[in-house]
Amino acid sequence: MNEMVKVDRRDAKLALAHIYVAFIALALGGLAGLLQTLVRSGKFELPANISYYTILTTHGVLLGLVLTTFFIIGFQFAAVSRTAGTFSDRVRFWGWVGFWLMTVGTAITAFFILIGQASVLYTFYAPLQAHPGFYLGLTLVVVGSWVSGFAIFAHYARWKKEHPKQVSPLLTFMAVANMILWLVCSLGVAATVLIQLLPWSLGLVDRINVLVSRTLFWYFGHPLVYFWLLPAYMVWYAIVPKIIGGKIFSDSLARLSFILFLFFSIPVGFHHQLMEPGIDPFWKYVQVVLTFMVAIPSLMTAFAMFATFELYGRSKGATGLFGWLRKLPWGDARFFAPFVGMAFFIPAGAGGLVNASHQLDQVVHNTIWITGHFHLTLATTVVLTFFGAAYWLVPHLSGRVMTKAMNRLAIIQTIVWVIGMTFMSGSMHFAGLLGAPRRSAFSTYGNSPQALEWIPYQIAQAVGGTILFIGIILVLIIITNLAFFAPKGETEFPVAEVAEGAERTPLAMENWKLWIGITVALILIAYTIPFIDMIQNAPPGSKGYKLW
Amino acid sequence: MAKEKMKGKATEDSNLKGTLASVFLLGFFLIFTWVSVYYLFLERL
Numbered sequence: 035m036n037e038m039v040k041v042d043r044r045d046a047k048l049a050l051a052h053i054y055v056a057f058i059a060l061a062l063g064g065l066a067g068l069l070q071t072l073v074r075s076g077k078f079e080l081p082a083n084i085s086y087y088t089i090l091t092t093h094g095v096l097l098g099l100v101l102t103t104f105f106i107i108g109f110q111f112a113a114v115s116r117t118a119g120t121f122s123d124r125v126r127f128w129g130w131v132g133f134w135l136m137t138v139g140t141a142i143t144a145f146f147i148l149i150g151q152a153s154v155l156y157t158f159y160a161p162l163q164a165h166p167g168f169y170l171g172l173t174l175v176v177v178g179s180w181v182s183g184f185a186i187f188a189h190y191a192r193w194k195k196e197h198p199k200q201v202s203p204l205l206t207f208m209a210v211a212n213m214i215l216w217l218v219c220s221l222g223v224a225a226t227v228l229i230q231l232l233p234w235s236l237g238l239v240d241r242i243n244v245l246v247s248r249t250l251f252w253y254f255g256h257p258l259v260y261f262w263l264l265p266a267y268m269v270w271y272a273i274v275p276k277i278i279g280g281k282i283f284s285d286s287l288a289r290l291s292f293i294l295f296l297f298f299s300i301p302v303g304f305h306h307q308l309m310e311p312g313i314d315p316f317w318k319y320v321q322v323v324l325t326f327m328v329a330i331p332s333l334m335t336a337f338a339m340f341a342t343f344e345l346y347g348r349s350k351g352a353t354g355l356f357g358w359l360r361k362l363p364w365g366d367a368r369f370f371a372p373f374v375g376m377a378f379f380i381p382a383g384a385g386g387l388v389n390a391s392h393q394l395d396q397v398v399h400n401t402i403w404i405t406g407h408f409h410l411t412l413a414t415t416v417v418l419t420f421f422g423a424a425y426w427l428v429p430h431l432s433g434r435v436m437t438k439a440m441n442r443l444a445i446i447q448t449i450v451w452v453i454g455m456t457f458m459s460g461s462m463h464f465a466g467l468l469g470a471p472r473r474s475a476f477s478t479y480g481n482s483p484q485a486l487e488w489i490p491y492q493i494a495q496a497v498g499g500t501i502l503f504i505g506i507i508l509v510l511i512i513i514t515n516l517a518f519f520a521p522k523g524e525t526e527f528p529v530a531e532v533a534e535g536a537e538r539t540p541l542a543m544e545n546w547k548l549w550i551g552i553t554v555a556l557i558l559i560a561y562t563i564p565f566i567d568m569i570q571n572a573p574p575g576s577k578g579y580k581l582w
Numbered sequence: 583m584a585k586e587k588m589k590g591k592a593t594e595d596s597n598l599k600g601t602l603a604s605v606f607l608l609g610f611f612l613i614f615t616w617v618s619v620y621y622l623f624l625e626r627l
Contacts (some may be wrong), residue, residue, distance in 0.1 A: 336608055340601040348597055355600050380608060394619045397626070469624065576591035 042526060045115035046127045046431040049554055050517070052108025053428060055137060056101045057513050063096030071458065071499025074492045076476045086475035087582050094156025095147060098412065100140050103175065105420050107132070107266045108180045110209040112427060113268065114186055116527050117203035119191040125404075139174025142167055142407045153582040155473065157255070158231070160247045163578025176227075178221050183213035192543075196394035201539045204285055205529065211292040213266040214546070215257055216554060219300055222253035231349050233358045234578060241575030243402035246570050252303030253561065260299040260328075262412055264292065266419035269372055270339055273423070276530035277369045278362055280346030283338045285532045291331035291338075296553050298328040301560030306391045309399045312571075314405045317391060317564040323389040324560060332383060336438045339376060345533065367444030368528075371422030372447050375415045378455070382410035385463070399581050400473075403466025406459040414455050418448060421509055426525055428516040435523035447508040454505055458498025465491035485540030 041049065066089040071077040075087050098194050111129060112115045115121055121129065145167070146152040152168035159338065190210050191200060202210075234242045244396040265461060273286040275281055283286065304321035347358020388394045398404060425444055430434050436444075466472075470488040479485040532539075 272592045333605070337601065337605055339596055340604040344598055344600045347600075353602055358600055380611060381615075387612060387616055388619045391620075393623050394616070397619055397623050446599075467619075525588070 037458075038523070039116060039527065039529075041112050041115045041431060043121035044126060045111060045121050046132065048126060049108040049115070049430070050113035050431045051133055052111065053424065053431075053513075054517070055140070056108065057510060059096040059100040059104065059140075060506060061510055063093050063101060066096065066505055068499050068503040070189045071496040074476050075496035076478075076489060076492065077496070078113055080200075085150060085153055085582050086148055087155070088147060089148050090473070091153050091155050092144070094155035095143060097158045099172075099175065102262045102416070103179055105424075106212070106261065107136075107179060109265055109420070109423060109427065110186060110212065111182070112208050112431060112527070113205040114189055116205070117188060117529060117563060118206040121185075122192070125443070126190045128181055128185040128188075131436065132178045132180075132185060135178030135181060137178075139171045139178060141171070142174065143171030146171065150582065157251060159251070160231065160234075160242045160244045160345075161576035161579050163235050163580055165233075166232060169232045169235060169486045173224070173227055173232075175223055176279075179220070180217060183217050186210060186213050187263060190345075194417050199541065200331035201285075201541060202544060203529075204282070204288060207289060207544065208264065208268045208272070208292055209547075211296055212261060212268075214550065214553075215296050215299065216261045216266070218550075218557075219257035219261070221252045222250045226250035241577060243568070243572050243575050245310065245572070246565075248307060248310065248490075249303065249561075249565065249568060252306040253300065253557075254303075255306060256303045257410075259411065260295050262416045264295060266372070266375065266416045267291070267335055269419050269423050270335065271378060271451075272530055273528050274339075274369060274372055275342050275346070276528035277324075277366065278343070278346050280342055280349070280524060280530070281533035282530045282536070283345065283533060284536045285336060285343045285539045286537060286543065287338055289539065291334045292412060293549050294331040294334075294516070295542070296549055297330065298324055298331070299555055300553065301556045302390075303329060304564075305395070308395045312568060313564055314567065317560070318461050321560055322390055322392055324556070326387075329383070329387065332379075335518075336379075353542055360453065361459055365368045365441075367441050367447065367448065368422055368425050372419040373450045374452060375418035375422070378410050378414040378418070378452075382407065382415055385410065398466055402462045402470045402472045405472045406462025406466060409459045409462065412452070414459070421447070424513060425516070426528060428513055429520055429523075429525040430527045431515050432520075433522055433524075434516060434520035437520060440515055440520065443508060446513055450501060450505040450508060454464055454498045454501030454503075456498070458495050458502060460514035461491040461494035461498065465495075487581075 069080065069089050070086070070093060073080060073089075080089070111121075143152070146165045147168065152158075152164035154162040154164045154168070157167070158164060158172075159163050186209055190202065190206055193206065201207075205267040230242055230250075233239050267288075272282060275283075302321050302325040304313060304318045305325045308318055308322075343362060344358045346353075348359045350358075352361050361375070385403070389398060389404065389407060392498035423443070425436060425441075465488045468487055468491075470491065471482060476492070477485065478489075
């Protein structure tokens with residue numbers, strides 16, 4: 035019955051517009067990434083005076099901020115329209131307003147990066163100072179995403195009103211949780227941009243409190259990671275079970291894990307600042323403890339996924355401890371790509387526990403290990419799940435079907451990605467343990483023996499980066515085909531049902547006032563005292579630097 | 583009562599030994615990685 039439910043054509047257009055921008059960002063940002071790895075190999079120099087830091091900023095902003103935010107909002111619009119019903123004209127109108135604000139903001143930001151006025155990397159750390167247009171563009175992206183978030187909230191509120199005392203559809207619940215997370219955390223980046231960075235880059239104030247700006251950035255920056263990850267979890271919990279022919283192991287467990295992410299993904303930003311002076315070690319410790327709490331919902335997810343796969347495999351007659359693995363549909367790219375993403379989350383999570391531990395962070399901080407880490411979390415786990423979702427979402431929205439040839443190409447794409455990322459991220463991890471820095475362009479540091487040790491790993495990164503770029507070309511071919519050239523027809527938007535034996539979901543799961551209250555309380559506990567300390571005992575502040 | 587019935591059904595049908603083994607393997611891998619880097623830290627003190 036579910037197979038026949040389609041996203042309304044007008045809502046589909048809105049979702050597709052977001053997805054197109056996301057894949058254009060992938061093309062441009064991926065090219066920048068390829069160039070970076072080539073430069074870092076020491077065998078290639080950028081032509082025409084193009085700065086390494088310009089392409090580094092382009093890569094980070096386009097892939098870390100634009101690809102993700104556009105894909106996520108497009109996907110969530112489709113998921114909410116599919117599970118909570120077609121949008122009203124008003125909701126759809128505001129969805130378009132959000133889309134255009136984000137698109138215009140992206141264009142402005144990209145313009146100032148490309149003309150070399152904003153080579154401040156995607157973290158835009160002060161005291162590096164960009165052109166005001168860069169900050170203004172980013173502000174529009176964030177404001178646009180808020181507008182879209184409120185459009186989703188409005189649609190959810192209407193559904194709740196029309197369905198009193200009913201539990202909302204799981205995917206809608208998850209989209210709402212993710213947008214609340216986004217809204218609460220992006221207040222931090224909005225504050226640093228509007229109160230600190232913009233007036234400072236306009237010349238209205240001379241100096242900036244660097245520690246406050248970085249703290250506000252990481253108040254946003256860590257939950258940003260979960261804003262990327264939760265839509266992947268939406269696919270894993272609520273869609274992959276349907277694709278394999280199984281059921282959701284537990285609806286309540288899925289909702290509980292999202293609520294825990296809301297609690298614990300925000301008051302943890304200090305684990306990105308463990309090496310930073312000016313923050314009392316006690317508060318770093320508190321946030322490290324909270325960071326380890328956020329591992330719990332991820333472990334819950336791992337358990338739920340294993341259980342879903344095992345229950346399905348056993349229902350098909352699998353025997354032995356791991357016999358159920360053989361029953362999974364390995365030839366279906368809609369399953370294979372997200373599954374590989376899940377598998378890569380195991381080393382990614384292990385690396386995350388290292389990063390979050392104060393002493394261990396001293397081994398890896400500001401090394402390319404960190405870059406390797408987030409190329410496993412974002413650029414493999416999340417991105418492969420998004421690709422896997424796009425393989426049914428794009429044809430569903432465009433009214434086409436994926437051919438067998440395209441499915442085969444998608445399987446090959448996933449394998450290419452695995453090979454490329456194993457080379458690139460693996461060598462980044464090892465080079466990082468040997469002290470190779472992140473962010474910086476190629477240098478032998480005066481032929482120091484330690485720096486010369488890193489070069490073979492940097493060449494391996496270029497090999498991996500090149501293979502990954504082939505992967506990007508393949509996925510772009512597939513997506514273009516699915517959007518414009520594949521045969522016309524009906525593609526299912528898979529939404530799984532809950533297993534028969536699962537407990538009923540309690541209504542209390544949707545007590546948003548309580549969940550938001552706890553979230554705010556945890557943030558206040560983790561941040562208030564150290565934040566007051568940063569302002570009261572602040573140094574004079576820094577002037578802006580343009581080092582490119 | 584309905585709850586009890588459901589519980590009974592779940593216990594009869596589900597065999598999650600593979601899941602148990604998988605989460606244990608996952609846990610060991612996490613601990614192994616953490617301890618490895620911790621030793622590296624101690625070595626460099």
